[in-house]
Amino acid sequence: MIHSRQKDPQEIYDFLKVFRQQYPDKVKTPIILVPTSYNSVHESELAEHGANIIIHVNQLIRAAYPAMQKVAAEILSAGRSQEVDGEIMPIKKVISFIDDNTSAPKATAHPTASS
Structure with a gap:
């Protein structure tokens, strides 16, 4: 790198x-x-x-931080988070990014030093 x-x-x-x-x-x-x-x-x-x-990691972090500051300020100002719903990703969309691992092989136990 x-x-x-x-x-x-x-x-x-x-x-x-x-x-x-x-x-x-x-x-x-x-x-x-x-x-x-x-x-x-x-x-x-x-x-x-x-x-x-x-x-382009630096640019992505630098773009995300001001957005988080703006949303945090709005939540603090309103005293709740409903006011930012139109500015944030729906939770269902966030959850859709998580792999449910249904197709992944099952994990097996690894022997430990005491085994």
């Missing part, structure tokens, strides 16, 4: 070029980039230079 504070991705491109040339047998080695500082670069350009995975 590569994280750079540079606004220009050139140092990353240089690294990717050297890495891919020096280790041609590692062509499938995942290279993960976190483009927080160089966010003007398109994912396709990063992929052309050898990146396999691009994670």
Whole structure:
């Protein structure tokens, strides 16, 4: 995983070029980039230079936090949460993201040190 504070991705491109040339047998080695500082670069350009995975985690966290602050302030102001119902995801939708594990193999007990 590569994280750079540079606004220009050139140092990353240089690294990717050297890495891919020096280790041609590692062509499938995942290279993960976190483009927080160089966010003007398109994912396709990063992929052309050898990146396999691009994670915009910083932006997602930074987007979520103000939304949570706004909803929290509205709940505090109203003294209840009904007023924010139109701004939040329905609980049924949240629950739909949870895997019920009906198709997963059943867990088996692992032996412990005392067994």
